[in-house]
Amino acid sequence: MRVITGTARGMTLRTLEGDDVRPTTDRVKEAMFSIIQFDLEGRRILDLFAGSGQLGIEALSRGAKSAAFVDRDKAAIAVIKENIGKTGFEKQAAVIQTDAFSFLRMTADTFDIVFLDPPYSTGMLQKTLADLDDCVALGGTVVCEMPYGEEMPETEGNLKLYRTYKYGKIGLAIYRKENEE
Numbered sequence: 001m002r003v004i005t006g007t008a009r010g011m012t013l014r015t016l017e018g019d020d021v022r023p024t025t026d027r028v029k030e031a032m033f034s035i036i037q038f039d040l041e042g043r044r045i046l047d048l049f050a051g052s053g054q055l056g057i058e059a060l061s062r063g064a065k066s067a068a069f070v071d072r073d074k075a076a077i078a079v080i081k082e083n084i085g086k087t088g089f090e091k092q093a094a095v096i097q098t099d100a101f102s103f104l105r106m107t108a109d110t111f112d113i114v115f116l117d118p119p120y121s122t123g124m125l126q127k128t129l130a131d132l133d134d135c136v137a138l139g140g141t142v143v144c145e146m147p148y149g150e151e152m153p154e155t156e157g158n159l160k161l162y163r164t165y166k167y168g169k170i171g172l173a174i175y176r177k178e179n180e181e
Contacts, residue, residue, distance in 0.1 A: 148167075
């Protein structure tokens with residue numbers, strides 16, 4: 001696993017070991033960042049279910065202002081901190097060890113781009129999306145990774161499904177936060 005482009009381009013990132021680990025493939029990550037490439041510069045990023053932190057680190061490498069990395073797993077937090085240190089993004093990163101739902105309830109921050117990549121087919125993606133509205137800035141984007149074909153709502157609060165994509169067995173759903181009506 002590596003950083004694709006930007007200031008940390010080509011750096012290899014460590015990932016967790018084990019059968020439950022499913023890092024985003026380079027192909028899907030490249031596609032994901034092509035979709036949001038013009039929305040990254042100077043933005044605040046939230047990487048929920050961060051795992052190794054590769055999505056938030058890729059965003060920082062491409063010019064994001066800051067990134068919050070949230071994961072409940074102690075080993076994941078250690079890997080995220082190691083990867084952030086290796087890429088030199090310590091000053092722009094906040095690493096929080098808690099579950100996604102507790103974080104969303106406790107934070108007063110809003111984010112311009114949110115990456116959601118929870119364990120597949122558990123219902124956690126839809127539940128997290130439902131709790132996310134207050135944490136997404138107006139005009140913000142939520143990027144969801146899931147198995148292709150997983151049912152996603154058209155709207156969730158002020159988040160509206162913008163577009164879906166298919167990359168083999170992986171699907172991406174992009175949501176945008178629109179004006180409250």
